Amino acid sequence: MITVQSAIEIILDQIKPLDTERVDILSSLNRVLGETIHSVRPNPPWDNSAMDGYALKTDDIREASPENPVELKVVYDLPAGQAPKRGIVRGEAVRIMTGAPIPDGCDAVVMVEQTEKRSDGSVLIRTHASIGENIRLSGEDFEAGEAVLDEGTLIRPAEIGMLAALGVSNFLAYRRPKVALISTGDELVDINEIPGKGKIFNSNGYALSALVSECGAQPIHLGIARDTKESLREKLVATEGADCIITSGGVSVGDYDFVKDVLQEMGSEMVFWKVAIKPGKPLAFGMIGGKPAFGLPGNPVSARVVFEQFVRPTLFRMAGRQNIFRKTLTACLTKDVKIIPDRMNLIRGELRMERNDFLVTPLEGQGSNLISSMVGANSFVIVPKGSMGFKKGSMVKVQPFDLSMFLGETYDY
Amino acid sequence: MITVQSAIEIILDQIKPLDTERVDILSSLNRVLGETIHSVRPNPPWDNSAMDGYALKTDDIREASPENPVELKVVYDLPAGQAPKRGIVRGEAVRIMTGAPIPDGCDAVVMVEQTEKRSDGSVLIRTHASIGENIRLSGEDFEAGEAVLDEGTLIRPAEIGMLAALGVSNFLAYRRPKVALISTGDELVDINEIPGKGKIFNSNGYALSALVSECGAQPIHLGIARDTKESLREKLVATEGADCIITSGGVSVGDYDFVKDVLQEMGSEMVFWKVAIKPGKPLAFGMIGGKPAFGLPGNPVSARVVFEQFVRPTLFRMAGRQNIFRKTLTACLTKDVKIIPDRMNLIRGELRMERNDFLVTPLEGQGSNLISSMVGANSFVIVPKGSMGFKKGSMVKVQPFDLSMFLGETYDY
Numbered sequence: 001m002i003t004v005q006s007a008i009e010i011i012l013d014q015i016k017p018l019d020t021e022r023v024d025i026l027s028s029l030n031r032v033l034g035e036t037i038h039s040v041r042p043n044p045p046w047d048n049s050a051m052d053g054y055a056l057k058t059d060d061i062r063e064a065s066p067e068n069p070v071e072l073k074v075v076y077d078l079p080a081g082q083a084p085k086r087g088i089v090r091g092e093a094v095r096i097m098t099g100a101p102i103p104d105g106c107d108a109v110v111m112v113e114q115t116e117k118r119s120d121g122s123v124l125i126r127t128h129a130s131i132g133e134n135i136r137l138s139g140e141d142f143e144a145g146e147a148v149l150d151e152g153t154l155i156r157p158a159e160i161g162m163l164a165a166l167g168v169s170n171f172l173a174y175r176r177p178k179v180a181l182i183s184t185g186d187e188l189v190d191i192n193e194i195p196g197k198g199k200i201f202n203s204n205g206y207a208l209s210a211l212v213s214e215c216g217a218q219p220i221h222l223g224i225a226r227d228t229k230e231s232l233r234e235k236l237v238a239t240e241g242a243d244c245i246i247t248s249g250g251v252s253v254g255d256y257d258f259v260k261d262v263l264q265e266m267g268s269e270m271v272f273w274k275v276a277i278k279p280g281k282p283l284a285f286g287m288i289g290g291k292p293a294f295g296l297p298g299n300p301v302s303a304r305v306v307f308e309q310f311v312r313p314t315l316f317r318m319a320g321r322q323n324i325f326r327k328t329l330t331a332c333l334t335k336d337v338k339i340i341p342d343r344m345n346l347i348r349g350e351l352r353m354e355r356n357d358f359l360v361t362p363l364e365g366q367g368s369n370l371i372s373s374m375v376g377a378n379s380f381v382i383v384p385k386g387s388m389g390f391k392k393g394s395m396v397k398v399q400p401f402d403l404s405m406f407l408g409e410t411y412d413y
Numbered sequence: 414m415i416t417v418q419s420a421i422e423i424i425l426d427q428i429k430p431l432d433t434e435r436v437d438i439l440s441s442l443n444r445v446l447g448e449t450i451h452s453v454r455p456n457p458p459w460d461n462s463a464m465d466g467y468a469l470k471t472d473d474i475r476e477a478s479p480e481n482p483v484e485l486k487v488v489y490d491l492p493a494g495q496a497p498k499r500g501i502v503r504g505e506a507v508r509i510m511t512g513a514p515i516p517d518g519c520d521a522v523v524m525v526e527q528t529e530k531r532s533d534g535s536v537l538i539r540t541h542a543s544i545g546e547n548i549r550l551s552g553e554d555f556e557a558g559e560a561v562l563d564e565g566t567l568i569r570p571a572e573i574g575m576l577a578a579l580g581v582s583n584f585l586a587y588r589r590p591k592v593a594l595i596s597t598g599d600e601l602v603d604i605n606e607i608p609g610k611g612k613i614f615n616s617n618g619y620a621l622s623a624l625v626s627e628c629g630a631q632p633i634h635l636g637i638a639r640d641t642k643e644s645l646r647e648k649l650v651a652t653e654g655a656d657c658i659i660t661s662g663g664v665s666v667g668d669y670d671f672v673k674d675v676l677q678e679m680g681s682e683m684v685f686w687k688v689a690i691k692p693g694k695p696l697a698f699g700m701i702g703g704k705p706a707f708g709l710p711g712n713p714v715s716a717r718v719v720f721e722q723f724v725r726p727t728l729f730r731m732a733g734r735q736n737i738f739r740k741t742l743t744a745c746l747t748k749d750v751k752i753i754p755d756r757m758n759l760i761r762g763e764l765r766m767e768r769n770d771f772l773v774t775p776l777e778g779q780g781s782n783l784i785s786s787m788v789g790a791n792s793f794v795i796v797p798k799g800s801m802g803f804k805k806g807s808m809v810k811v812q813p814f815d816l817s818m819f820l821g822e823t824y825d826y
Contacts, residue, residue, distance in 0.1 A: 008824055025604070026634070029623045043784065045613065050782070079640065081600030083610040099600050099711070101611055141783045148785065156815055157627060158787035161620030161713050165613070165784045169604045187494030187512050191438070191582040197496040198514050200458065200578070207574030210442045214570060221439070227492065298511070300574050313824075323820035330769040344826070356743040356771070369463070370554045371456065371578045372561065374571035382826045397826060402569055403816045407736035411421055411726075413757065413795050413810060 003385065004309060004344050007275045007285070011310055014271070014287055017320040018175040018243060025169050028155050030216045032320035034172035037149040042139035043165060047102040050134045054115055054123055055106035056093040058133075061125045069116070069124035078103065093123055102135055109134035152322055174320030177217040180242035181208050182235045184250040184259055185298060186227040203371065204248040204296070204303050211307050215315040217244075232262045236288075243318060244291055246311065249298030259295050260284045268293055276343035276385055279368035280306040299368040305346050305380065308401050328382060328397040331358035337381060337396075338389040348377035351398050352405060360398045378402040416798065417722060417757050420688045420698070424723055427684070427700055430733040431588040431656060438582050441568050443629045445733035447585035450562040455552035456578060460515040463547045467528055467536055468519035469506040471546075474538045482529070482537035491516065506536055515548055522547035565735055587733030590630040593655035594621050595648045597663040597672055598711060599640040616784065617661040617709070617716050624720050628728040630657075645675045649701075656731060657704055659724065662711030672708045673697045681706055689756035689798055693719040713784050718759050718793065721814050741795060741810040744771035750794060750802040750809075757798045761790035764811050765818055773811045791815040 002010070020034030049055060056072055064070040072093040076085050080099035087104030088094060094103050102109070108129040116124040142148050148166065153159060155173070163171065183205040189195045190202055202224055209219040220242055225235040227250070239245045250259035264270055268286035273295075275283050279302035284295030294311055296303045308326065316324035331351055339345045349360040360381055365373045382397040383389055390396050415423070433447030462468060469485055477483040485506040489498050493512035500517030501507060507516050515522070521542040529537040555561050561579065566572060568586070576584065596618040602608045603615055615637055622632040633655055638648040640663070652658045663672035677683055681699035686708075688696050692715035697708030707724055709716045721739065729737035744764055752758045762773040773794055778786045795810040796802055803809050 004826065005824065025619055026622060029626055044782065045608075046611075050780075079600075080598055081611050081640070099598075099613070136780065136782055140778070140780070141785050149788070154817060156817070157620050157623035158717070158784075158790070158815075160623040161616045161717075162784050162788050164604050164619035165616035165713070167604050167608070167614045185493055185512075187492075191577050191580050195458075195580070198459075198494050200512070201580045203574045203578035206438055206577035207570050209439060210570035210573040213442055227494070300578070304571070304574075309824075316820075321820075323817065323822055325821050325824045327766065327819050327821045328825050329766075353740065353742075358769070365553075367463075367549065367553070369457065369549055371571075371575050372554050375562070375575050377571070384826065399826075400819065402571075403819060404567060404569070404736065406740050406813065406816060407729075407734075408738050408740045409736055411418065411722075411738045412741050413417065413797065413812075 001274045001276045001281070001343070002272055004275060004277050007272065007283070007310060008313065010271055011285055011292065011314060012317060015292060015314050015317045018177060018318050020172040021175050022170050023173045025160060025163055028173055029157070029160065031155050031173040031176065033149055033151055033153040033155060033159070034174050034320065036147050036151045037163065037166065037168060037171065039142050039144055039146050039148050039166055042144045043141040044136050044138055046138050048136050049096045049098055049100050049102060049109045050136050051109050051111040052098050053096060053109045053111040053134065054093040054125065055096040055102055055109050056125065057088065057090060057106065058108045058129050058131050060090060061110070061128050064125045064128050066126045069126045071122050071124055074121055074123050107131045152320060154321060177243040177315050177318040178220055178241065179212045179217050179244045179246060179315065180220045180222055180239035181205055181212070182222045182225050182245070182247045184225045184227065184232060184247055188224045190223060203300055204298065207300060208246060208248065208303065208307065212315070215312055216319055217315045229258060229262050232259065233266065236262065236266055242291065244315065245288060245293040246296060247294070248296040248303050250295070263288065263293060263295065277305065277309065278343050278345045280309070281343065283310065285310070300371050301348070301368040301374055304374060308380070308399070326399050326401060328399045329358050330395050331360040331398045333381065333390050333392055333394045333396050334359055334361045336389065336392050337362050337383060339383050341386050341388045344385045345383040346380035346399070347383060348373050349379045349381045349398060350376060351379040351400055358398065360396065378405055414687045414689045414694070414756070415685055417688060417690050420685060420696070420723060421726065423684055424698055424705065424727060425730060428705060428727050428730045431590060431731050433585040434588050435583050436586045438573060438576055441586055442570070442573065444568050444586040444589065446562055446564055446566040446568060447587050447733065449560050449564045450576065450579065450581060450584065452555050452557055452559050452561050452579055455557045456554040457549050457551055459551050461549050462509045462511055462513050462515060462522045463549050464522050464524040465511050466509060466522045466524040466547065467506040467538065468509040468515055468522050469538065470501070470503060470518065471521045471542050471544050473503055474523070474541050477538050477541050479539045482539045484535050484537055487534055487536050506538070520544045565733060567734060590656040590728050590731040591633055591654065592625045592630050592657045592659060592728065593633045593635055593652035594618055594625070595635045595638050595658070595660045597638045597640065597645060597660055601637045603637060616713055617711065620713060621659060621661065621716065621720065625728065628725055629732055630728045642671060642675050645672065646679065649675065649679055655704065657728065658701060658706040659709060660707070661709040661716050663708070676701065676706060676708065690718065690722065691756050691758045693722070694756065696723065698723070712782050714761070714782070714787055717787060721793070721812070739812050739814060741812045742771050743808050744773040744811045746794065746803050746805055746807045746809050747772055747774045749805050750775050750796060752796050752802045754799050754801045758796035759793035759812070760796060761786050762792045762794045762811060763789060764792040764813055771811065773809065791818055
């Protein structure tokens, strides 16, 4: 039985980012940039006004104050989106809108609140100004030719704003992994069926599908394989075109557990089977024709634990992401945790933040078949191999798998 | 000018969750449950085996040990998914798979690793067992009729697993808000066009579209309205069918800023205009025919600040969510922050976690037109109204708007 750390190393050793494809900006959120983006023009493209006001010469208003305003002649109006009609000479000003290019000869903008427009076409300026005041300089955001977004950047709303500001409507991004999902077991019925005696619903197929989507990958829902080699083989043939295969169930030691046999028979290079983790020990991992194939345990909680530790980093790496692991936080344990110290234990917990302190409550009912215990949980308390657990009040490592704890009912400024 | 807190109260006072609609489980991730879900049968549905092994009577193996195994007659095999053929009597055992129903007369399961199968159809049991060992009791997860998921629950992968386990393939969820997006300004060109002199690309339309998607809402991209009342009116007419309207640009004090005029003329009940926040002061908010309408500033950074403080909570509430605000964290400031104390300031920052301490670095270039400063940022440092800023080393409130900081390049257990 290998350690969790070794299993991660062995798996990721096999995994490379997928190829890139051209994507439209509107469908690129949470994908990873597959090329470095250079700006073709500076931003701002020209010196422009940071305010609605009057573009003028600072020399003309050196003595201006509320008591002694200076009168200037307004030679034209310059809305944003238009080029200046001409430069100005002494005694002149241009009525200018935020974002409009600064006309030649102007070296500052006075905001409209410090001026008074007069009916004769002139304006009273009630303040002096320093050179460059309220002028945004060309290139102060970035220069032409600058590498503004690097290959490998995760595309968040800010990056989408940047790409649009550059006029980049489509670009290369890493392909989203297509993930084939197969649930195995004669005890399973689909959620649209009526379960007979001895049958339960295929919940893993749906939970895994949601997890795959949450990773930004594309689930391919292949349904249930029966406990026959033929049925499983048929489903595995249907995974052609997928980049990754996930089965759940059928990897324990029993007579009816033959997923690993069929995987091997289909040309899978079995890499390992069984990891020192609880829950989740009977994890099978192999490569089928260069694609990673995970045989997850059938227990819903075990499947989730294994997904978070091994499958999520795999899918993130395939999608070109660099930060692929969930970080752990240190939290104060609110109840004793006692375990058998044979392997790393992941205890479902409810993590919460009080001011800046993290507290974690291990949840009752840690049986790996208890679906309800996942509903209340948002994290795993990590109990390393060899530890017998922790006393209430200990500071422990916690791996959050759901960050909705960072949202609250009230604002807190 | 009203405070940020008042603006939030005033806006949310107008906002109710949208109605509910029936959704398929496969498209329900991150939506909010619009009904309470009761279980129709207990889970597990029947007492079942937690292991692959032998179901038997504990009385029969009271004296069993590795040195003195007890021999039992294996009367049949019971795979998961099948009903027991019959109960057992003393001296008998059933070969049972994980998840299979416990046959009548059995009161424990001994795992296969502690047994030895013999060619004559019997099995040697090498351990004693206590009553109930390796048996999962019917209803230990939840009972029939129990309210297992409450109306208002956010649907994460765990909830999808639960719904599938209950056989619930579709259910009521709150409708996703449809959000019409209009960028205003003669200076704007679409990203597929070539900008002439004085023109810039419409970046807000795309960044806002990504933000709306990230909230789980549906953006309706209406493009650019020109700086004429007719053009804006035309775009606003096209927002019919949307649940919320967002414009950007055109809400400052200048002559060409008439968004608020047109909004008013279209029957909008203007609620306020201008909030004591920097950047983001010129925010207009009104209701048009019962729909919230936000007039966001045109500067990309201001638009983002205002979106996070006012629009996100609105869209979350419309989608039925209860936790609608981003929580703040307390972090140690790595550089001085100096500001003019007239309104609440939100300073872009880079928040990171070192062990359990949060550190935040305010970013250079805080001009609200600097798109590049959003790319490096993941949070806002909150400087309350009246404060002149903070010294390096101060503990400050930080509002993260991007949680990818909780992912890392390496595992850390």
